[in-house]
Amino acid sequence: MDIRQHSSQFTVHVFTADVDMGAPIKVALSQAGYDAFYFQDPNLLENALKESAPHILVFSTQALYGTLAEFVEHVRKINDEIKMIAVATLEQFEILAQYGSNGFSDVVVEDKIAIDQRVLWSVDRVCEKIFLTYQNEQLFDDLEASKAIAGSVQASAPVIEASAPVAAAAQVEFISPRIGDYRSAQSKEDMVQKYLNNLPQMVCLFFKFLPTVRSFVATHATGIPASDIQGVGVQLDSADMKELNSQMAMGLLPSRFMDMLTEAFHFRPPKALPLYAHNNLEGVFVYSGEVNKQLSTAMTEEFSLMSLCYSNLVLEKRVDTLEVQDYVTELYNRNYYQKILAEEVSRARRLKQPLSVVKVALDDIYEIESSLGDAVRDELLRSVAAIITKTSRTNDVTCRTAANEMALILPHASKKGAAIRAERLRRIIEGTSFMDNGMKVSISLGVSEYPTLCDSAKTLDETASKALLHITDKGGNKICLYKAPETHKPEFQIPAE
Template identity: 65%
Template sequence: MEIRDHSSQFTVYVFTSDVDQGAAMKVHLSQAGYDAYFIHDPEQLEQRLNDTPPHLLVFSTATLAGALSDFVVHVQKINDEIRFIAISSLSQFEILKQYESFGFMDVISDEAAAIESRVLWAVDRACEKMYLSFQNEQLFEDLESTKKQLEDVHAAAVKTMQHQEEEAARPSFPMRIAEYRSAQSKEDMIQRFLNGISGSRCLFFKFLPSVRSFVATHANGIDAAQIQGVGSQLTTEEMKDLGSLLAMGLLPAKFSSMLVEAFHLNPPKAIPLYGNSQLEGLFVYSGSMDSKAVAQLTDEYTLFNLCYSNFVLEKKVDALEVQDFVTELYNRNHYVKIMEEEVARARRLKQPLAIVKISMDDFYEIESSLGEAVRDELLKSLATVIAKSSRTNDTNYRTAANELTMVLPHCSKKGAALRAERVRRVVEGSSFLDKGMKISISLGVSEYPSLCDSAKTLDETAAKALAHIADKGGNKICLYKAPESHKPEFEVPAE
């Protein structure tokens, strides 16, 4: 995410007795889009905290008249949602670590060099974490709200069907809900919706924004062969007006003409399908359908849309369980699960499986001197470099605080070593952060079956290789050497 798109939503107070430094910090933050204020008087701070509490309070420990603990407790009594960034001498860092559970987001050295930039970096990372946290809370609220709507619709539908004998031949609402909830994918759910409106000719066109196109993927009442390769590309102008057109129940002219000519939908009508507020496609039907068929379609769509929204939210929640917050790579839990599957597949196909473990050199020195915010930004940048170097079937993970892992199916130890060296050189030749910071990495490589015999030993041997080369000074790769007693389960062809 880009925090600059959202910085205006955050209020930041800077509290320090150093007038020049505080004013400079306030200007730096305001230029970045934050609603920033500089306060040097304790009484004024007290008043402002009570009247308009900020999201973030940046304060200098040297400014405090009393104990740090008293200050923190007092602020949290006023508003326990205020988060802190402390500016302090290096000697106090260990003490300040004890306040992490009291809303401390970061601690910054009070050295004068580039302090405004360092404060801005810390504020950026803190606000990014808060924004994502707010998003996750909203996601769970949306999920619960959708489930509640689903329950309400279910209850109302059961009551209504008791008074409608003509609906007796149709599956009950509980059965239809169960049918949708058993779907394994979005595509499966779309097809189940179309199956539920038998007798009505209806098509689904998937929206591909990257190529400005609608492509037919599903249909009811139309032979599957008739929709293969059918689609319509929009002009740039039509893309701009698409949202407004759909809101008015209209379609782009060229798309509408194609539907009339190819499928005799005259006039064509469309129901847009959204997921996570993004257009995913259109259900298209004929405007000449009788009112009973239209009522059946819209009734079924209401139920389908609630189930579809619930499905999308559940999948998004599932993603949170397997994703690392900082790097947006998969996390260690997912890595442990997938490694057993990957080794089993490699054994079955008699194809090699390699992994490359990567650590940032001087990781803890960077963390202690520049702070967690800079550390996280460097990890995120490193993860981006790794992702850009990956093939389609490769997967990448954050498996420890200072360990990223590349899983490379169908890749021998030689190929993995070459890949690792390529990544090392890219990182070595790149500059990170706005200040042009340079970093280096160490990489450990292992491969099944040439160097080990299981998912567990594949992980362990790569970790040993990484630890060995990191201890030697880093900025190199190390290929694990198997013991002479090791016998591969199958031979890997020479490259």
Template identity: 40%
Template sequence: MNFSDSKAQFCIFVFFPNADLNTEIKGSLVEEKYDTYIFMDQETLIERVKEAAPHVVIFSPEALLTPMSEFVSQVLSANSEVQFLCVADADQAEALKEYREYNLAGMIAAGEKLKERCVWQVDQVCQTLFRTYQNEDLLKKTEELLQENETLKSQRNEEKAKATVISDSSIGQKIQLYSAATTKDEVLIHFINQLSCQAIYFKYLPTVQSFVATHSHGLDIEAIKGVGTRLEATETAHLLDLLKSGEIPPALAELMKEGLRIGQYFPKPVIVQNSTLTGLDGLFIFWGAEGFHFQQIESDFLIFSLLYQQAHLIKRSEGLDVYDPLTELYNRPHFVHKLEEEIARARRLEKPVSVVCLSLDHMHEIDQSFGRNNRDMILRVIAAIVKKTSRVNDISCRTADSEFSLILPHCGRRGAALRAERLRRIIEAHAFGLGDFKVTISCGVSEYPSLSKGADDLTQSAGQALEFIVGRGGNKVCLYKPMEAFKPDFEVHG
């Protein structure tokens, strides 16, 4: 399940002194599928938190009957995980900083387009919570898989003398043969080397929708390495279901028949678990002499699959705190942390730092017309392009469902805008395999110190620039323009 499908699971409390404003904000959030409730008095809200705590409370200080510190304390004493979003004037931002350690997830500037800003901020907070829950689930799955492996090893030691369902060796003995293999590639190579039949392993590259041969047994790998085929969008729509049924895409079947002269074979997908996303990592194709059947190696393949998945999960868990599982870019919490560091460095060196917020245009249309698999493929391709075009010290992150944020140290606003425009053109020209549909992005750009006062202001101003250009049709770059009275912390030269 992705974040968009999960919004209804997030509960939002709205607390303003104005009944009309309460209703308007609730309407905007309900339209986005959030489970939303409005309150007109503080005591009722606190009692409701005690009964069933929300994920987020949006409030205005004017609605409070007590000091803000007392209100926050009352809510957190009922449930320490509630996140706060405070709607206030810009001149109150400094005073609100002390509440960051008390779950203040953000400040929303009062004024025009308040509804849109509230929805955007709720999206950011809930997206972060969603990723956190995914990571917790992945840790649990990793622990369960490691425990399962330990159980198998224990069974090997306790029942060493007993016969097992695998006639030629115990499960534990076969697992022990993999003891030196610590990475997915090492597990794969060990499995191939001990096969009694012939096989080819095709690595699946989702960003280019292709299968590429990387390993083989019984064939000269140097002669076929890199051989592969690219799939059409129609072939990827239900690819995993097709492979599980024992079939392969027509393009790959043609390669096996005409290119490799192999008629009868047994395809088996290699599947890995990325948090809540089950994905295709590659495809084995087995064949042998007359009379060969996959059942002869099925138990070996099951053990390989278990250990391959374990190696994958261990590697994933090493970067669990900082990486987005779909795109393998940094996640939003890491973005927030690194931006604070870069702002501090910029102040110390008196060098600029810029942020580019970019989002996929027409996400809803893509979901409806091409499905989630193609939507995820597009996001992975965009992430790959972002990484490929980044400088060594750039920090690339996925900060929302269809949004990426780039931190560009020592880069002024003009350089950041040029970088954003280059990305926009590359993605617009890229062939995503979706027929006549053109994939485009919109970009919002801001810079410290020339256009913002700090990390939060830099993120918010880039987001506002993005929101502005998306509202005017998208597929463009917008550079944030501060108020005329804005004064930078220092002057940027050159």
């Protein structure tokens, strides 16, 4: 998602007595397209909040005349929908954490170095969340509408039956169970297979579309052994990608795709049924153009029914995914991280096994964003997330927990094992070339472990964050293992390493 396409829809108020801080923040927000206003006078701010409440209020804790609690309560009385971003010192982080459920969305460290870009980063993330929340609500509405349409199709069956006693009755009796069969699918792959199972005796293949690598890969087939499609696929070039949607709309395929189908499966000529879900190409069913008209008609009618149910399934999955997934990296989000971390600590306590957390941050992220833009930043985050996922164990959990922070939850991993894993990951990233121009980046990592270094899910998260912050302040591209205070006593002992 590019929030710049929607930033003009959001209003941001900036409140700080320090003009050297407030003015650059206001300018950066305005240049990014936000409807931004800067206030030094608390009375003028209050009037502005009452007249037209902003989506976001960025304020410096140093500008407050009363207590933080009084300020937060006052803003929430004016409008409890306002999201707040505080600019505060490191010492105030623990206090501000207590206001997480009171409209607080983020805290930015009070340091004038790149303060405008750091606040802009935070505002972007909050606005993206607001926009996605709205989108989520729309998805629910679309989902309910889709279910209502499907229900009305089945509910209208008796009327159709009465108006056309023989043909319509047979059609309704046939369609109703097929809708139920498709709606029983547990996944997109399951629904694709159900469609192929419902086809008459013929050869048909489904190729899943992988946009990130510009490829189609065969995943399902009917009429031929599954072993015959293993490893079958085609990669498109940039020119093919430009014409892909227009070709698919006409039921055509890129020439290299057609040549492969003709050579491998003797489709003459290959015919295509592209599968879309809410304007996103999911894949394509391909078959030979030599099939007779009656068979082709039956196939396309079945496809129309399946694609409607498929779109409905995708809506349901998207609604579920938005609740737990970060849309940029496709990792789990912070809400899921907090939930699963608490569960894993409870399990570790019960089994008397260690549990480690590794926090990961991309070095020089603000400089990358400022010089290369948001799109490059997001692509780098996605690439790093993909490497972390590929090098993880089955039971590891990886989440995006902040704008420039990913967290690895490592069950049954001691501090030594986690540190080794972190260093291996650091070296992999350091030795990998990213983007088309071979760009090099590095990461910093903070490591902590329960029960040796902390005593709860909360402190496990906090100590890993402290270790990460410490090493980033030292220049980055290193790992840091948190050191427990001498007063810490582990709840149980783990075997010596």
